[in-house]
Amino acid sequence: MAARVPGPRPDEERSPLAVVLDVLGADEQRRTRIAWLYYVEGLTQAEIAELLGISRVKVVRDLQICRQTGLVQIQINGRLAPCVALERVLVQRYGLTQAVVVPSPHDPAHLPATLGVAVGAWLSEKIGPGQTLGIGWGRTLHWSVRALRRREIPDLTVVSLLGGIGRGSEINMYETASRVAETLGAQCYYLAAPAYASSASLRDMLLEQAGLREVLERARRADIAVVSVGSLGPESTNRRIGLLDEEELPGLEAAGAVGDLLCTFLDAAGHPVDHPLNRRAVGLPVEDLRRVPTSVLASGGPEKVPIVKAALIGGYVNTLITDERTAEALAAG
Template structure:
């Protein structure tokens, strides 16, 4: 039987015996009557699906210093800086885990949460502790992908909603319309217009950013052609915030791609009580800096190297 078919109470008991009571795997085999390979699969699945969450509780002094400096330099309510991982490819997963922990700590009942998209945000899912508060509403702030993907904005929104026992509202249209007239027509649809209306008074918005590279997710998922990406770069774009392409100062670039995007304009999130910006990696430094200028977030979750550069910038 596959590990995902194991009854929840058995999986929880095995995780408890191993991580809390400190029993060895052999002792758990003897206690439960399961074979060793199955116990190993169950323990691995428990880490992957968020049943077990391991956190190092000691703080690194340098990261704490960077957090305080970021808060002062960028006028943040809170900065969270993760230590630079040995493998840079793990940056997104670690940032996502921090975001999941933050959501679990701070989301309360009767609140409306707007969500962006991306691999970093999707990595938060296993770390979101399932909740049952009443009156939570989750909104996807952008349209979906026409090709199936693990980072589809719509799937991410409903999976967060499921974790939080929330009502979910999806922007049921492609994230990029084929042209401006089609985009304008779709914007008049009552369901889509409702999303944009609700987005003007969010309690929390959770946003990541994307760098503009020839092999970016926009090209990978067939959203933009390489010629369109090159054209955006020529117009001064350094990346995107909610699929709106911005320059180094955080201003939307004048380009036809921005004219046909179906997503909440990040500049319109200023009435949101709590804007959370989560992103990291050297290749995203320029667009993270631009997003800080555009969004003026209250919370920033970022990696150590990017934090050092953001602190060093004069302003």
């Protein structure tokens, strides 16, 4: 008969270290150790693999996961002179309070993440107790959450500036706002309605509802609003997720639209175009965005240049976060 191994007595307490290790889990323990050895102690990937008894491929994969999940956040304090020069040109040309220009990534696919890191770092320094933060949506703002410095900010309120979409998406309007609120320990308010109502009359009816009216009033009183813009090009997020019907594109182009800001389509001069979609949009009107003390537009890429320029000409925002190539195009006029 096999001997029975006695378990721990009920009065035996587990060590604090054992409890912590259980909570963290083996994967997070390993990744944290790898990140420390690589970024703090300066060991090579091969040295870490040998030290921990794992393959170098696993070390590389874990370091990538550390960066993607925000376990490791890299801050570079140096400023590139060309970016600083472009910031000054943009501030003067478009009457901005501030411009932040970051180097363009070699791979254009990494641009939303690059800008998202810049937005998260900027917002981490600006947001404070008792404020109201309005949040738009898009790939850049989705990535910005990972770069936010996680902490509890007393009496902070986060408000979604747009209605939502009817199906799940990693860049849903609601998801971005809720993740920002969770990261900063804030109370979150949503516009519980679709981004576009089925008709202008239904949109007006929705906005008369007490709940939505309250959220919009909070949005109008925001201290900081962070938004992005959408283009009409084939890579547009609106088109990719089906928020913008392909049949509506010819009418928008005929009306002179170059893209949208808060789901309101603008022409090259920054004016809302005369199109039914604009009368169906559920969100903070772009005219109200002008009145927010600190209104931030975070966007970049060749496809976005016309709509970013339109938003700047229209005076809807006073702060711009973009990349070097986009800034060069905007500075050239």
